[in-house]
Amino acid sequence: QDIMRKSKIKINKIHSSDLVIIDEIGYLPINREEANMFFQLISALHEQTSIIITSNKGFGDWNELLGDPALTTAILDRLTYKCELFNMTGKSYRLTHRKSFLED
Template identity: 55%
Template structure:
Protein backbone atom coordinates (compact mmCIF):
# COMPACT_ATOMS: atom_id res chain seq x y z
CA UNK A 1 0.00 0.00 0.00
CA UNK A 2 1.64 3.17 1.31
CA UNK A 3 5.25 2.00 1.15
CA UNK A 4 4.77 0.41 -2.26
CA UNK A 5 3.31 3.66 -3.64
CA UNK A 6 6.08 5.80 -2.16
CA UNK A 7 8.77 3.51 -3.61
CA UNK A 8 7.09 3.64 -7.04
CA UNK A 9 7.16 7.45 -6.92
CA UNK A 10 10.80 7.30 -5.83
CA UNK A 11 11.70 5.05 -8.76
CA UNK A 12 9.99 7.44 -11.20
CA UNK A 13 11.95 10.32 -9.66
CA UNK A 14 15.22 8.38 -10.12
CA UNK A 15 14.31 7.65 -13.74
CA UNK A 16 13.75 11.40 -14.20
CA UNK A 17 17.27 12.08 -12.90
CA UNK A 18 16.53 13.06 -9.30
CA UNK A 19 18.40 11.76 -6.27
CA UNK A 20 16.23 9.80 -3.84
CA UNK A 21 16.79 8.51 -0.30
CA UNK A 22 14.49 6.02 1.43
CA UNK A 23 14.65 5.43 5.18
CA UNK A 24 12.30 3.90 7.69
CA UNK A 25 11.69 6.43 10.45
CA UNK A 26 13.23 4.16 13.12
CA UNK A 27 16.47 3.90 11.12
CA UNK A 28 16.43 7.63 10.37
CA UNK A 29 16.07 8.55 14.04
CA UNK A 30 18.89 6.15 14.94
CA UNK A 31 21.09 7.89 12.34
CA UNK A 32 20.17 11.34 13.65
CA UNK A 33 21.07 10.27 17.20
CA UNK A 34 24.48 8.93 16.11
CA UNK A 35 25.43 11.69 13.66
CA UNK A 36 27.83 13.43 16.08
CA UNK A 37 29.68 10.29 17.11
CA UNK A 38 29.72 8.06 14.06
CA UNK A 39 31.14 9.06 10.70
CA UNK A 40 28.99 6.56 8.75
CA UNK A 41 25.80 8.03 10.23
CA UNK A 42 26.96 11.56 9.39
CA UNK A 43 27.65 10.47 5.80
CA UNK A 44 24.15 8.99 5.42
CA UNK A 45 22.42 12.00 6.97
CA UNK A 46 24.41 14.30 4.69
CA UNK A 47 23.29 12.22 1.70
CA UNK A 48 19.69 12.58 2.86
CA UNK A 49 20.08 16.36 3.19
CA UNK A 50 21.40 16.59 -0.38
CA UNK A 51 18.71 14.38 -1.98
CA UNK A 52 15.97 15.81 -4.17
CA UNK A 53 13.36 13.41 -2.74
CA UNK A 54 13.39 11.88 0.72
CA UNK A 55 10.99 9.03 1.51
CA UNK A 56 10.41 8.50 5.23
CA UNK A 57 8.50 5.30 5.87
CA UNK A 58 6.38 4.05 8.75
CA UNK A 59 5.92 7.05 11.04
CA UNK A 60 3.67 5.99 13.87
CA UNK A 61 4.39 2.27 13.87
CA UNK A 62 6.80 2.51 16.79
CA UNK A 63 6.87 5.03 19.67
CA UNK A 64 9.06 8.12 19.28
CA UNK A 65 10.66 9.67 22.36
CA UNK A 66 10.50 13.45 22.73
CA UNK A 67 14.25 13.87 22.08
CA UNK A 68 13.91 11.77 18.91
CA UNK A 69 10.91 13.85 17.84
CA UNK A 70 13.02 17.00 18.23
CA UNK A 71 15.74 15.49 16.02
CA UNK A 72 13.10 14.59 13.44
CA UNK A 73 11.62 18.11 13.61
CA UNK A 74 15.07 19.61 13.02
CA UNK A 75 15.52 17.39 9.97
CA UNK A 76 12.11 18.38 8.56
CA UNK A 77 12.94 22.05 9.19
CA UNK A 78 16.25 21.60 7.35
CA UNK A 79 14.52 19.97 4.38
CA UNK A 80 11.67 22.51 4.24
CA UNK A 81 11.46 24.09 0.77
CA UNK A 82 14.80 22.47 -0.18
CA UNK A 83 13.64 18.95 -1.03
CA UNK A 84 10.51 16.94 -1.68
CA UNK A 85 9.46 14.65 1.16
CA UNK A 86 7.15 11.63 1.10
CA UNK A 87 6.03 10.31 4.48
CA UNK A 88 4.04 7.14 5.02
CA UNK A 89 2.12 6.70 8.25
CA UNK A 90 -0.73 4.74 9.74
CA UNK A 91 -1.62 7.75 11.93
CA UNK A 92 -3.90 10.69 11.15
CA UNK A 93 -2.31 14.13 11.55
CA UNK A 94 -4.44 14.79 14.64
CA UNK A 95 -2.69 11.81 16.30
CA UNK A 96 0.85 13.06 15.64
CA UNK A 97 1.10 15.37 18.69
CA UNK A 98 0.48 12.45 21.03
CA UNK A 99 2.95 10.32 19.08
CA UNK A 100 5.64 13.06 19.15
CA UNK A 101 5.02 14.14 22.74
CA UNK A 102 4.97 17.89 22.00
CA UNK A 103 1.95 19.60 20.48
CA UNK A 104 3.66 22.93 19.66
CA UNK A 105 6.58 21.23 17.89
CA UNK A 106 4.22 18.88 16.05
CA UNK A 107 2.08 21.77 14.77
CA UNK A 108 5.23 23.53 13.53
CA UNK A 109 6.46 20.34 11.85
CA UNK A 110 3.12 19.62 10.19
CA UNK A 111 2.97 23.24 9.01
CA UNK A 112 6.25 22.70 7.15
CA UNK A 113 5.27 19.26 5.86
CA UNK A 114 1.82 20.23 4.64
CA UNK A 115 2.81 23.53 3.01
CA UNK A 116 3.02 22.89 -0.75
CA UNK A 117 1.96 19.27 -0.20
CA UNK A 118 -0.51 16.78 -1.59
CA UNK A 119 -1.95 14.35 0.95
CA UNK A 120 -3.14 10.91 -0.15
CA UNK A 121 -5.38 8.98 2.23
CA UNK A 122 -5.37 5.31 1.34
CA UNK A 123 -8.13 3.09 2.60
CA UNK A 124 -9.11 -0.51 2.21
CA UNK A 125 -7.66 -3.81 3.26
CA UNK A 126 -3.97 -4.28 3.73
CA UNK A 127 -2.39 -5.53 0.51
CA UNK A 128 -0.61 -8.29 2.46
CA UNK A 129 -3.82 -9.44 4.16
CA UNK A 130 -5.77 -9.29 0.91
CA UNK A 131 -3.09 -11.31 -0.88
CA UNK A 132 -3.05 -13.88 1.95
CA UNK A 133 -6.84 -14.28 1.71
CA UNK A 134 -6.62 -14.82 -2.06
CA UNK A 135 -3.99 -17.58 -1.70
Protein backbone atom coordinates in the same frame (compact mmCIF):
# COMPACT_ATOMS: atom_id res chain seq x y z
CA GLN B 1 34.64 8.99 16.14
CA ASP B 2 34.38 6.64 13.18
CA ILE B 3 30.66 6.22 13.92
CA MET B 4 30.23 10.01 14.06
CA ARG B 5 32.03 10.41 10.73
CA LYS B 6 29.89 7.73 9.07
CA SER B 7 26.73 9.28 10.52
CA LYS B 8 27.65 12.70 9.17
CA ILE B 9 28.27 11.21 5.72
CA LYS B 10 24.82 9.55 5.78
CA ILE B 11 23.14 12.75 6.98
CA ASN B 12 24.82 14.73 4.20
CA LYS B 13 23.58 12.19 1.64
CA ILE B 14 20.03 12.55 2.97
CA HIS B 15 20.23 16.36 2.90
CA SER B 16 21.50 16.36 -0.69
CA SER B 17 18.83 13.93 -1.94
CA ASP B 18 16.12 15.05 -4.34
CA LEU B 19 13.58 12.83 -2.58
CA VAL B 20 13.40 11.43 0.95
CA ILE B 21 10.86 8.72 1.78
CA ILE B 22 9.93 8.10 5.40
CA ASP B 23 7.82 4.96 5.62
CA GLU B 24 5.47 4.10 8.49
CA ILE B 25 6.06 7.09 10.76
CA GLY B 26 4.27 6.31 14.00
CA TYR B 27 4.39 2.56 13.58
CA LEU B 28 6.77 2.39 16.54
CA PRO B 29 6.67 4.72 19.55
CA ILE B 30 8.83 7.84 19.32
CA ASN B 31 10.50 9.32 22.39
CA ARG B 32 11.08 13.05 22.94
CA GLU B 33 14.65 13.00 21.63
CA GLU B 34 13.59 11.16 18.46
CA ALA B 35 10.71 13.61 17.95
CA ASN B 36 13.16 16.52 18.22
CA MET B 37 15.53 14.85 15.73
CA PHE B 38 12.58 14.28 13.36
CA PHE B 39 11.75 17.99 13.61
CA GLN B 40 15.36 18.90 12.83
CA LEU B 41 15.33 16.59 9.79
CA ILE B 42 12.06 17.99 8.46
CA SER B 43 13.26 21.55 9.08
CA ALA B 44 16.49 20.88 7.19
CA LEU B 45 14.65 19.32 4.25
CA HIS B 46 11.79 21.85 4.20
CA GLU B 47 11.60 23.61 0.82
CA GLN B 48 14.87 21.94 -0.24
CA THR B 49 13.88 18.33 -0.86
CA SER B 50 10.74 16.44 -1.82
CA ILE B 51 9.43 14.33 1.05
CA ILE B 52 7.07 11.36 0.99
CA ILE B 53 5.77 10.16 4.35
CA THR B 54 3.55 7.16 4.93
CA SER B 55 1.72 6.57 8.19
CA ASN B 56 -1.28 4.74 9.51
CA LYS B 57 -1.83 7.72 11.84
CA GLY B 58 -3.94 10.72 10.91
CA PHE B 59 -2.66 14.20 11.69
CA GLY B 60 -4.99 14.26 14.70
CA ASP B 61 -2.93 11.43 16.22
CA TRP B 62 0.45 13.05 15.68
CA ASN B 63 0.34 15.08 18.91
CA GLU B 64 0.12 11.86 20.90
CA LEU B 65 2.80 10.31 18.70
CA LEU B 66 5.27 13.20 19.11
CA GLY B 67 4.28 14.15 22.66
CA ASP B 68 4.44 17.91 22.23
CA PRO B 69 1.70 20.09 20.69
CA ALA B 70 4.11 22.89 19.68
CA LEU B 71 6.53 20.45 18.06
CA THR B 72 3.69 18.67 16.28
CA THR B 73 2.34 21.96 14.92
CA ALA B 74 5.79 23.00 13.70
CA ILE B 75 6.40 19.68 11.94
CA LEU B 76 2.96 19.55 10.33
CA ASP B 77 3.28 23.19 9.26
CA ARG B 78 6.44 22.35 7.34
CA LEU B 79 5.11 19.08 5.93
CA THR B 80 1.80 20.49 4.71
CA TYR B 81 3.20 23.68 3.14
CA LYS B 82 3.10 23.35 -0.66
CA CYS B 83 2.18 19.69 -0.53
CA GLU B 84 -0.12 17.09 -1.97
CA LEU B 85 -1.94 14.92 0.57
CA PHE B 86 -3.24 11.48 -0.29
CA ASN B 87 -5.53 9.75 2.19
CA MET B 88 -5.82 6.13 1.21
CA THR B 89 -8.59 4.11 2.78
CA GLY B 90 -9.90 0.63 2.29
CA LYS B 91 -8.68 -2.87 2.86
CA SER B 92 -4.99 -3.45 3.28
CA TYR B 93 -3.29 -4.94 0.24
CA ARG B 94 -0.85 -6.68 2.56
CA LEU B 95 -3.61 -8.37 4.53
CA THR B 96 -5.45 -9.42 1.37
CA HIS B 97 -2.25 -10.88 -0.05
CA ARG B 98 -1.44 -12.63 3.22
CA LYS B 99 -4.91 -14.20 3.37
CA SER B 100 -4.66 -15.62 -0.16
CA PHE B 101 -1.13 -16.85 0.58
CA LEU B 102 -2.30 -18.72 3.68
CA GLU B 103 -5.22 -20.31 1.83
CA ASP B 104 -2.98 -21.87 -0.86
